Amino acid sequence: MDANVIAKWETQMKKGTLDFIILLLLKKKDQYGYELLEHIKSVSGYDISEGTIYPLLNRLKDDQLIESKWVEMETGMPRKYYSITGNGLASLEKMTAFWATLSGNLKNLI
């Protein structure tokens, strides 16, 4: 029972923080889907199903927080590079401030 509750809570936490993590990573540099996925895994330790990243990136694009462009590669297989938009940077600033307040408050509580 407890494990179930924790698993649900972890899923919600992952969902809630993935947007934030993606925007933080794209603020550092433009990245293609697979590269971004590898970075998400390494910075967060999240074990996410690879395919789920694309609907998420698509939603962030629809929300105009990120944009994408195809880049032809020498290998013959193009890469779709994602970058953060002005709206994305503005949202990220607010998310960062919220996160700093929340984590500060939680630290005091824990």
Add this chain to the structure above:
Amino acid sequence: MNKDTLLNDQHYKTYMKKVHSMISRLPKHDQADIQREISSHIFESLNNYPETTVEQALENLGEPQTYLSEWVVTKKLEKAVSTFNPFRIIWGLITGIVKHGAYAFKYILFGLLYLFTLAFGSLCIAKIIAPSHIGLFIYPQGFTFGFNSDISNAHEVLGAKFIPVCLFITILLYMVITVLLKMSLSKVKERLF
């Protein structure tokens, strides 16, 4: 692995067929974009970890059904809603009901609301067929809007204005339901992805 080896791999071909069947109802441009991105992902996965087999790379990516199903349904409905095209919206709702269970109840509910709107709109045609039995009837105890078989104690007040009034209400209902569906879709997207 080079591009041609991947493109000729049997596992890859089977996987991409599944992808194609999932997205075949999306606009051609979106189909090409999704297929290209999935191919690129598999290619990068194999080249970042050369010891990985195509089968493993596809397993890591997941079954197309698991990550594409809801995405395709919401994308299709979003496009339909943005055009306000009733046929596209109904087709999108049917796809949503048939292809995925998570939000099927919500799509059924919207389907019923559209059905109610259609019934309302059909009163305009009914008014032409049976003008004396269709209208806004006032009784001593209340009123009826629509069909009335017993008109002996009723007084119809709209007359020829019934059709434009009915049309206006139908269009208004359609617009309100469609805007509600649009708002509901963005919530679905936030919850799912």
